[in-house]
Amino acid sequence: MRVVLAEDLFLLRDGLVRMLEAYDFEILAAVESGPELTRALAELTPDIAVVDVRLPPSHTDEGLQCALAARQARPGLPVLVLSQHVEQLYARELLADGNGGVGYLLKDRVFDADQFIDAVRRVAAGGTAMDPQVISQLLSRRARDRPIGGLTPREREVMELMAQGRSNAAIAAQLVITERSVAKHTSNIFGKLGLPVSDDDNRRVLAVLAYLDRDS
């Protein structure tokens, strides 16, 4: 799997390159600024772009802007955005085109290599990877309005993991339950929230995220 990487801090860039290579990713380019990233994304054909939000020269949200622009030019181009902080506002912008293939994670998540690599693969395959902090922000805002659709605590847990973009198998492993019961919880959740049922994993995730982000 071919990766374009943009990260301005040398240590982190180097570490990411080494980690990705250790998991058999091919690094097409590892760049350190916005213009370089734009050029790399235009000239190369990566399976995924892993991008830091804040890049030189402006040190504002250049990475995010480059990634969004590249996705406009090539709809569905998988992009995993990394940041020192997560904002629901940015998550909303990344998800706005409804195409999937989007990830938004705190940089801390690279500490857990297995989970991080899992997220990269998921996004590259057109799935979603949302940082748990984004999801808990969404949920804490919701919690005040009303308990979400009368979900049981277990269903809520399942929904939280689902919103992060995890597959049924991964959710089952994390909660130590069978995949069958995950599927049952999932259909309950969709029934209670009044969301259209879909077999497509990614559609499901996007539906849940959209539900959570909806202004009450």
Next chain:
Amino acid sequence: MDGWKIRRSLSAIWRGLALSFVTLVGSITLFVLTVVSIALIPLGVGVLTTPALVAAVRKHANQRRLLAATWSDVRIAVPYRPFPPDVRGGITGQVERCTLLLKDPATWRDLQWLLIDMTVGSVIALLTFALNVYALEGFVLAAGLWRVFRNEPYWYGFVPVDSQLTGLAAAALGLVLLALGLRFASDLLRLHFLLARPLLAPTHGEALALRIERLTESRHDAVDTSAAELRRIERDLHDGAQARLVAMGMDLGTVEALIEKDPARAKALIGQARQSSAEALTELRDLVRGIHPPVLAERGLGDAVKALALRLPVPAEVSVELTGRAAAPVESAAYFAVSEALTNVVKHAGADRIWVDLSYGEGMLRIAVTDDGGGGAVIGKGSGLSGLERRLGTFDGILAVSSPAGGPTMVTMEIPCELS
């Protein structure tokens, strides 16, 4: 003249009449009483009465400043020096207050203004009304009143009225006067205020002195606040990230010693060290958010406030009409001011909904935070709002709060700045 202009002239006429009444009754009374009171100071009685009378004069003058701004858009700044905070009580305090008031040049200029106000000022104010009434007299003469003066001509303006014909001439003159009176009523009113301005407004020196006083105060506040902020940051780093890094170092040292003897425990300790590093990161992230929020650096004020609103437990609508970005310190002050205002709402107002409006116009960044909560918010000692006022003061910004009991509450902030 269209309807709006006529209505404006008519209101100017009534205002002029009201003003002339206020100037004749208020200004004359206050002038006489104050002069007598000051004259009685050597006898001792004046010391007791003067401060109260000067206060009344100032109230009278402030009311005129207010009217000038609301009626004729003539802005007159307030020149009075504030009392020092340590004025004593009792008789000594009274003497001290009296001396301070008499030393304030604005007191003497107010007296001069009273003198002008009750003479020229009242004449001009009355003129707005009198001119039009006199014009109406011309019509009354033409309508039949001329008959009374058949033997002895009555001088209406420059027309000797003694017949129907001359009565009609008077009506014609009255028509001209009425046109003039209506046309210039609001200008006359404005003239009244413009006449008052040189004496009511602070002199250049006074204005500078007041400005210096405000600057000194806001500089003190700014220095105090930033020192307190630095102390807080130091404490947070010391107790937070720094401590975690120490723990991590210790864990890693132990790992080094254990790795061959007891690999299982070493592995557990590595996990612990990783946990510490994650916690250190979280703490640093929160700290950074408190110093300069990353979204503010990345996106500017509008999006930073939007991101802030998304984190609130109360639904908030944010509307932003900014054409550029303000200087970084202004943005930061505005952001934290909004943040403080929102925290206040969430904590105290019991609101179901919040509206935040950001806009820019006439060199002012305007921010309004409105909520549908219980109201009753005041700017006072120890309330979050006075902290807000101090924060804005450093940038010459101002804060206004409208919060009737029962709500809604609207907190408005204005900061002068340029957008780039």
